[in-house]
């Protein structure tokens with residue numbers, strides 16, 4: 001399969017396209033047309049009345065209400081920022097890269113392990129990879145698209161897309177099956193990872209995620225603990241034990257998604273991924289995280305070592321894969 005061109009309207013079909021239902025459209029994003037010149041104090045007052053499940057529209061500028069929502073709650077959900085064609089094209093690109101990695105027997109990209117488990121049919125299946133855009137020119141063009149410029153400026157005027165830094169563009173798949181490496185992801189903050197990378201305490205940092213599947217709140221998906229981004233370093237590191245429990249919390253907010261949605265969340269906020277109640281392909285969920293970096297430029301290459309924070313996870317994933325393969 002060749003790399004799709006962003007200009008064609010017929011991208012190759014992914015192996016597992018998202019479930020689209022024409023009658024299941026999201027509620028319209030919050031109408032901000034009359035609120036674009038509010039002061040921060042006025043915007044904060046508007047936000048106090050908004051539900052935690054508010055969906056926003058991504059415009060050329062991040063609006064005062066969006067800034068106030070992010071500042072109070074620690075996250076934002078944007079209505080379908082990627083088109084249906086783009087969602088399909090990205091998923092097909094990941095299929096292509098996965099096949100390439102399998103054919104080459106490659107298990108690391110720039111030091112970040114590629115986690116292969118088994119899919120519901122018992123075939124090798126990629127669960128997480130870093131530096132995805134390094135292997136996909138289509139994806140590299142996509143993440144640099146002008147529509148994401150306001151998101152970049154939200155992080156900082158000098159922020160850049162770290163395609164070759166940290167873990168690069170990370171692609172995640174979750175599915176419940178025998179041999180699955182993970183149906184879910186336990187409570188954590190992303191700030192802990194930053195502590196490993198920077199060897200300093202977490203400061204403000206935003207994570208930008210793209211969501212590829214229709215996930216209703218009872219079907220698992222991202223869970224956020226609003227407000228935990230301003231909790232202070234102690235709670236960031238110790239409020240819960242990182243990557244251990246995945247029990248629901250009375251204050252958590254389920255993030256319902258439609259394919260193409262974009263989320264912004266503060267890296268210091270506690271969050272998790274609830275597994276799907278469905279076993280097999282019906283519960284497949286995919287997400288992609290784009291790193292925006294402001295630190296000194298520290299690119300990685302094929303000689304880079306595996307980051308310390310990933311070594312333990314990697315050992316666990318390998319063990320799971322070995323067990324799954326043996327059980328067959």
Ligand SMILES: O=C(O)CCC(=O)C(=O)O
Pocket residue numbers: 172185190209222271272273286287
């Ligand atoms: O899949 C998601 O939406 C969340 C992933 C996540 O929290 C992470 O990889 O740190």
Ligand SMILES: [Fe+2]
Pocket residue numbers: 188189190271
């Ligand atoms: Fe995370």
